[in-house]
Each structure stands twice: as C-alpha cells, then as structure tokens.
Amino acid sequence: MSRTIAVAGTATMFTERSVEADGFDIRYYQAGVGEPLIVLHGAGGSRLTPALGLLARDFRVVAVELPGWGAEPNDRSQTLGDLAETVATAADALGHQRYHVLGASLGGAVALHLALLYPERVISLVLEAPAQFRTGARPVSEIPAAEIVRAFRHHPERPPAWQAPDPQVQARSWPVVDRVLVRTPPYDEKVAEQLRRCHVRTLVLFGTQDGVIPPENGRIYRRLMQNCSLQYVYDAAHAIQEDRAEAFADITGDFLRRGMHYLIPDEDTMINP
Amino acid sequence: MKIEIFTPVSYYGPVDTHSWPTPPRCYDAGLGMDSMRKGLEQCAAAYDAGFDSLNFAEHHYSTAQLSPDPITYAGILGQQLPGATISVLGTDLPLHNPVRVAESYSMLDNVLGGRLGCIGLLRGTPNEYLTYGTNPWQSREAFGEAVELVIRAMTEPEPFGWEGRYFRYRNISIWPHPVQQPHPRILLSGNSAASARLAAELRCDIGFSFMAFERCAESVAVYRAAAAEAGWEPGPDNILYRQFVYVAETDERAEEHVAHYGWPGFAGLMAAGNPEMGSVMATIGAAMAGLPQGIPVDPAKMPLLSAAPPIVGSPQTVLTQIKALRDVVGAGRIELIVIGGEQRFPHEMIVSSLKLMGDTVVPALHADTFVLS
Numbered sequence: 001m002s003r004t005i006a007v008a009g010t011a012t013m014f015t016e017r018s019v020e021a022d023g024f025d026i027r028y029y030q031a032g033v034g035e036p037l038i039v040l041h042g043a044g045g046s047r048l049t050p051a052l053g054l055l056a057r058d059f060r061v062v063a064v065e066l067p068g069w070g071a072e073p074n075d076r077s078q079t080l081g082d083l084a085e086t087v088a089t090a091a092d093a094l095g096h097q098r099y100h101v102l103g104a105s106l107g108g109a110v111a112l113h114l115a116l117l118y119p120e121r122v123i124s125l126v127l128e129a130p131a132q133f134r135t136g137a138r139p140v141s142e143i144p145a146a147e148i149v150r151a152f153r154h155h156p157e158r159p160p161a162w163q164a165p166d167p168q169v170q171a172r173s174w175p176v177v178d179r180v181l182v183r184t185p186p187y188d189e190k191v192a193e194q195l196r197r198c199h200v201r202t203l204v205l206f207g208t209q210d211g212v213i214p215p216e217n218g219r220i221y222r223r224l225m226q227n228c229s230l231q232y233v234y235d236a237a238h239a240i241q242e243d244r245a246e247a248f249a250d251i252t253g254d255f256l257r258r259g260m261h262y263l264i265p266d267e268d269t270m271i272n273p
Numbered sequence: 274m275k276i277e278i279f280t281p282v283s284y285y286g287p288v289d290t291h292s293w294p295t296p297p298r299c300y301d302a303g304l305g306m307d308s309m310r311k312g313l314e315q316c317a318a319a320y321d322a323g324f325d326s327l328n329f330a331e332h333h334y335s336t337a338q339l340s341p342d343p344i345t346y347a348g349i350l351g352q353q354l355p356g357a358t359i360s361v362l363g364t365d366l367p368l369h370n371p372v373r374v375a376e377s378y379s380m381l382d383n384v385l386g387g388r389l390g391c392i393g394l395l396r397g398t399p400n401e402y403l404t405y406g407t408n409p410w411q412s413r414e415a416f417g418e419a420v421e422l423v424i425r426a427m428t429e430p431e432p433f434g435w436e437g438r439y440f441r442y443r444n445i446s447i448w449p450h451p452v453q454q455p456h457p458r459i460l461l462s463g464n465s466a467a468s469a470r471l472a473a474e475l476r477c478d479i480g481f482s483f484m485a486f487e488r489c490a491e492s493v494a495v496y497r498a499a500a501a502e503a504g505w506e507p508g509p510d511n512i513l514y515r516q517f518v519y520v521a522e523t524d525e526r527a528e529e530h531v532a533h534y535g536w537p538g539f540a541g542l543m544a545a546g547n548p549e550m551g552s553v554m555a556t557i558g559a560a561m562a563g564l565p566q567g568i569p570v571d572p573a574k575m576p577l578l579s580a581a582p583p584i585v586g587s588p589q590t591v592l593t594q595i596k597a598l599r600d601v602v603g604a605g606r607i608e609l610i611v612i613g614g615e616q617r618f619p620h621e622m623i624v625s626s627l628k629l630m631g632d633t634v635v636p637a638l639h640a641d642t643f644v645l646s
Contacts, residue, residue: 205436208421219431229444232425234418234437244436251436263443 005029008159009245010053014063021090023076024067028090032056035123036099037256038091039063040107042131042239043140043177044165047104051241054249059100059256064090066110068176069169080132080180084113088121097121100256104128105212105238106181112191115200124259125202126252127221129213129238134186136214143211151211154237158245187220195224202228203255207236207243229260274599274638277326277390277608278319278627279362279515282312282346284336285620292546293400294334308339309346311620315612316350318624320357322631323639326390328360328608331397333404344377351385359385362460362480362515362608363393365401367412371419372442375426379451387452391513393460393480394420396468399557409560415439417471420461424475427456460513463492473499473507480513480608485579486601489514493603509605514598517583518609519618520626520634524586531585536617537610588633589645595634596643607638 004013014029029048037059041047046065055061066083068074077083087110091099100123103111108130115122143151149162156162165173202225206215215232222230231251236243254262286304288295316327327350329343340346347359361381364374374394382389396416402409418437425435432446451457461472463479469492472479479496481489493512500507517537521527530536545551552570559570584594595607611623618626633645 208425218433219429222431222433229434230431231434231436231443234421234435234440247436247438 005048007031007048007050007053009050010056012053012056014048014052014056014061019090019093021093022067022086024074024086025070025072026067026086026090027065027070028094029063029065030061032058032060034059035256036060036062036091036094036096038087038096038099038101038111040066040087040101040103040110041069042105042107043173043181044105045069045169045173047160047239047241049241049245050159051245051248051252054245055253055256058253062091062094062096062099066107066173066176069173073172074176077176078179080109080113080184081117083110083176083180084117087114088118091121098123100124100126102126102128102252103130104241105131106177108132109181112195115202116191116194116198119198119200122200124256125200126255127202127204128240128248129206129210129215130204130221131181131213132188132191133217133220134213135217135220137186137212137217139182140212147211150209150237152238153243154207154209154235155243158242160242162242192220192224195221197226199226201259203252204228204230205233205240205248205251206230207233207238207240209235209237209243212238227260229255229263274595274641275325275510275606276323276630276635276638277328277360277513277606278316278324279328279330279608279610280312280316280319281330281332281338281610281612282309282340283612284308284339285311286336288336290546292544292550294403295336299336305339312339313346313350313353315620315623315627316357317354318627320354322627323635324627324631325606326358326360326608327354328362328390330362330393331365333401344381347381347389348384351381351388358388358390360390361392362513363395365397365404366394366419366423367396367407367416368401368405369419371422371440372426372445372447374419375423376447378423378457379427379447379449382451382453382457383449389451389453389457391458391460391478394423394477395462396561399554399561402557402561403553409557410566411439412561413467413563420459420471420475420477424456424459427451463489463496463512466492466495469493469496470499472496474503476500476503476505478507478511478513480515481602481604482515483517483580485581486598488579489602489604509599509603512602512604513606513608514602514604515608515610516581516598517611518591518607519583519585519611520588520591520630522587522629524590527586527590530618530622531583534617537583538617588629588637591634592637592643592645595638 002015002017004015012031014031018027101111108127109132112132115125149156153162204218204221206218218230222228233240241248285308288299329346331343332338333341343361378392434443460478460480463469463481473496555570
C-alpha cells in the first residue's frame with residue numbers, strides 16, 4: 001500500500017513504496033520521470049526537499065531509505081561498502097541497470113563506495129558534503145547545542161524547517177552510523193588509493209558555511225579522483241539542499257544532464273538582436 | 274605608527290568642464306603622460322621621505338585620477354623603487370569579476386616580490402556604478418560574496434567552482450598564486466557597522482575615509498566585538514584612516530596655501546552636470562546605503578555625512594591632530610592625500626611638503642612620539 005507525500009514549495013508528489021533487497025525491506029520515495037537518480041540520505045534520515053522536487057522535473061528521483069533508518073534495526077551492515085551493496089541490490093530489484101547517484105553526508109560516503117564497487121552502473125555521482133573524508137571535523141555529538149542548528153543550516157528559516165532527527169529512529173540508526181563511519185579514520189588511506197583509479201564522473205558540493213565537515217575536505221576528492229569537479233555553494237551550511245534549494249537543483253541538474261560539459265555556460269547572453 | 278600616501282595621479286591640464294564623466298576630447302596625451310610621470314615622482318618623494326606604503330586607488334572617467342587600473346601603476350612603481358611597499362586601496366569590487374581581481378593581485382604580489390602591502394576591496398563611489406553599468410541596489414550583498422570569492426580564489430590549492438547568488442564560476446584555478454601566504458593583507462571599509470562586521474568576520478583590516486573620529490571609534494568597537502566572536506584580536510595596525518593632509522613650515526603658511534589653491538576641492542568625482550544627474554547620483558548613493566529600489570530618495574531623510582576636516586598646518590600641528598586620531602580611533606596607520614582634487618596643488622609644492630614631512634612628521638610617527646623636539 002503506497003502513500004504520496006507532497007514536497008513544500010513544489011508541485012512534486014513523492015510516492016512511498018518498498019522493495020526487498022539484500023534481506024532488508026527497503027523503503028523508498030519516488031517522483032518524476034527520466035533517467036533514474038538514486039538519492040541517499042545522511043545520518044539524520046530521509047529528507048524530501050524542495051531541491052529534490054525540482055530535480056524530479058527532469059529525473060526519476062528514487063530517495064532510498066538506508067536499512068536501520070526505518071522501522072527495523074540493522075545489525076548486519078558493518079561497512080560503507082555493505083550499505084553500498086544493499087543500495088545496488090535495491091536498484092537492481094527496481095529494474096535500474098544504470099543510474100545517477102546523489103548522496104548527502106553519510107549518504108555521500110555510501111554513494112562513493114557504490115561508485116567504487118560498480119562504476120559501470122553509475123552514470124554520474126553527486127556528493128553533497130560527503131562524509132568519507134572528515135579532516136578537522138568535530139563529531140556531531142560534540143557540537144554544542146547552541147551551535148548545532150547553524151552547523152547544519154545557515155538558513156534554518158527556509159523550507160523545509162529545521163527538524164532534529166526523530167529520537168526513536170536515531171536510537172536505531174546511530175549504531176549503524178557509528179560502525180560504518182564514526183569509527184573509521186577521518187582520512188582513510190585505502191579509500192584514497194581506490195579513488196585515484198576511479199573514473200566515474202563526479203561532482204562534489206560543499207557549503208561555504210558547513211559547520212559539520214570543513215568544506216576544505218572537498219579538495220581531497222578533487223585531488224584524488226580522475227574526473228571530479230569541486231564546487232563551493234556560497235552561504236550554505238552542511239545541508240546544502242535545504243539552505244539553497246534552487247542553486248543546488250540548478251547545478252546538480254545541469255551536471256546530471258550535461259556531465260562535465262556543464263563547465264560550458266549555455267545561457268543566452270545576447271541582450272537584444 | 275605608520276604613515277602611507279595615496280597618490281591619485283591627477284591630470285595636470287585644462288578641461289572645459291568639471292562634471293563627471295569628463296569628456297575624453299579634453300585629454301591631451303602629452304599632458305596626460307606628464308601627469309602620470311608627476312604622480313610617480315610624488316610617490317618616489319614619499320618613499321624618500323620614509324613613508325611606509327605608497328598607495329593607489331581605482332577611479333574612472335575623471336581628471337582627478339588617471340587611475341582606472343591602479344594595479345598597472347603599482348607594478349611600474351615596484352620596478353622603479355625596489356624597496357618600496359606598495360598598496361592598492363582599492364579596487365571597486367562590484368564593477369569587476371572577482372576571480373580576475375584575485376588573479377591580478379596575485380600577479381602583482383609576484384611582480385613586487387611580496388611587497389604588495391595591502392589590497393583594498395571597496396564598494397566604490399556612487400558615480401562608479403555608472404562606469405560599466407552596475408546594479409547599486411544589490412551591491413552590498415554582491416560585494417560580501419565577491420570578497421569571499423577573491424579570498425577563496427587566492428587560497429584554494431585545487432581547482433574549484435563557485436555557485437553563489439551573484440557569481441557563478443565553475444572552473445577556477447588561478448596562476449600565479451600570491452607570494453604572501455595565505456594571501457596579502459586585505460582591507461575593507463569600516464565606514465558602516467555592516468562593513469566593519471564583515472571585515473572582522475573575514476579577518477581583514479578596516480579603513481576609514483574622511484569620517485569624524487568619533488564615528489570611526491563606533492565602527493572600531495563593532496569591528497573589535499565581531500573579531501572577538503570570530504576568534505581573533507585586531508591591533509592598531511589593522512586600522513587605517515585616510516584624510517587630506519597638508520604640511521608647511523608654519524600654520525600660517527599652510528593656511529595661506531590651502532586658501533590660495535582652494536584645497537582640497539575634491540568634488541569632481543561626483544560633480545553632476547545638471548540637476549537630473551545629481552538626482553541619479555543621489556539615488557545611487559541611497560541604494561548603496563540600503564534604500565530599496567523604487568523608494569524615492571528624500572534628501573531630508575538622508576543620513577548626515579559626518580566628515581572630519583582636512584588636517585592642515587605645521588609639522589607639530591599635524592602631529593597633534595594625528596595623535597588625536599590615534600587616541601580616539603585606535604588607528605595605527607594614517608594614509609595621506611596631499612594633492613587634493615583635480616591637481617589643486619602644483620607638483621612642486623607636493624614634493625616640497627613630502628620632503629618636509631620626511632624630516633619631521635614621519636620620523637616622529639615611526640618613533641611613536643607626537644611632540645617635535
């Protein structure tokens with residue numbers, strides 16, 4: 001039985017469904033038509049943002065809920081690679097052979113591993129403040145309460161309104177985050193070595209006001225990866241989609257449509273004939 | 274205390290109009306080239322007098338300053354005076370591509386061998402918004418973003434892009450990079466509380482132009498408080514004050530020269546040729562101050578400009594007034610404009626005054642004494 005969810009500020013309606021994959025019941029939210037765009041959330045859980053609503057105009061957005069963030073705990077996934085395998089299996093089950101992948105924060109790290117495991121399946125990779133490399137980052141648990149909102153949202157007044165994660169979901173998901181990410185080194189040499197050989201077309205986005213992962217970590221991906229573009233999104237904190245929805249959708253959509261040709265401005269500059 | 278000179282490189286030649294923009298038909302290339310030579314000689318005189326920095330600034334379409342591209346002068350002067358510190362205070366940033374600005378200053382820093390003293394990133398005077406057609410209502414927001422982009426372009430070690438509100442560049446990787454690390458000093462205006470806060474957040478110096486000392490002190494307080502929030506403490510060296518200054522042997526002689534030449538007489542940059550153009554300038558000024566687009570400018574509601582008078586007199590008189598500046602504002606750097614507007618003082622008088630300062634005011638300031646023996 002599916003339900004539909006409206007996205008604030010857009011005409012987009014996401015449909016909630018589930019698929020069996022890798023021994024899990026994976027919930028996902030889908031909207032739009034076109035090339036599939038698998039969206040992987042951060043440690044705070046799924047967010048159906050206006051930015052995703054805008055992307056759904058041109059892509060089939062499939063926002064996957066990682067196992068452990070739903071109704072059931074996840075004691076099996078031990079690594080980011082494990083989660084990536086689950087996502088790949090879910091994509092297969094949905095009939096998607098090749099797809100774009102967008103991952104935010106923890107989801108960005110999972111997306112990266114998906115691209116490393118199955119580069120032939122990933123058309124383009126977009127990493128929103130990815131958590132794989134976290135040099136200089138404070139653990140979220142150590143950010144003072146007075147600073148936590150600003151660390152994630154430079155503009156918490158913009159829709160969607162800032163919401164702290166559901167404590168019950170967090171109780172189930174946090175052990176997963178701890179295992180697959182928090183206990184790993186902020187700079188993983190093995191992953192760095194793998195990235196040197198990764199040719200997947202990749203866009204890395206960091207907000208200039210990111211208070212969770214210093215945006216300078218974006219340089220690491222640019223330096224290591226063969227086909228990577230790093231973009232700083234001005235005046236956005238860790239949750240770029242929420243802080244600057246139009247800018248995020250604009251640059252991400254352009255990259256997904258045109259790949260690295262997005263470096264060529266194609267807007268009409270003639271004022272009058 | 275440091276003393277710097279701002280040389281506008283004025284045009285020493287006749288024109289038949291004093292409104293802005295000055296028609297190019299008035300320009301005589303022979304006089305123009307001679308004017309540039311004189312401007313650079315004035316800089317050399319200041320250098321010989323011991324001035325700590327020789328400064329230029331950007332202005333357009335005017336006899337008052339033959340300096341639409343001050344970086345060119347800075348590069349030339351740097352070759353002529355291999356020991357001089359040279360600054361540009363500053364670039365009218367809203368008129369330009371911030372990446373190009375970063376490239377130009379990085380190149381200058383290399384050409385000067387790391388002697389680029391300070392980069393001023395400013396919003397410009399109202400007339401400048403008519404130079405290339407720049408939206409004044411968005412200038413404050415766009416300026417803040419542009420400053421961050423200039424700094425980012427000078428400091429990023431990897432190619433990157435910028436998705437801003439007002440600027441989009443998807444492929445930035447400037448070469449050369451600056452000599453000075455992380456980048457040469459940057460100065461922003463302190464003339465408003467908002468700009469003082471921005472300077473503090475970005476760890477930049479602040480500069481004041483002609484403003485009453487007490488008003489400057491208010492902005493400095495905002496600057497210091499914002500800097501503390503940002504985790505650093507500015508000192509006097511981070512605060513610069515610009516003013517018209519003329520020194521002669523005695524107070525009487527100084528006043529006599531000022532009266533005779535109508536010094537400083539600096540209206541040229543915004544002198545409107547007719548009332549409607551005056552309204553245009555007022556609209557731009559109001560927009561820069563934050564009046565929303567579409568709201569008519571009411572002169573009765575415009576904030577009063579709180580300007581300090583020029584500093585004029587004997588070396589001791591000038592030192593006493595500079596001490597007041599230091600005590601009230603907390604500035605550790607004073608930047609002098611000696612020439613006035615539109616070649617008010619003859620070249621020889623400027624050189625003579627600079628030499629006198631070199632014998633009196635400059636050594637006293639360097640020794641942090643304000644009483645001549």
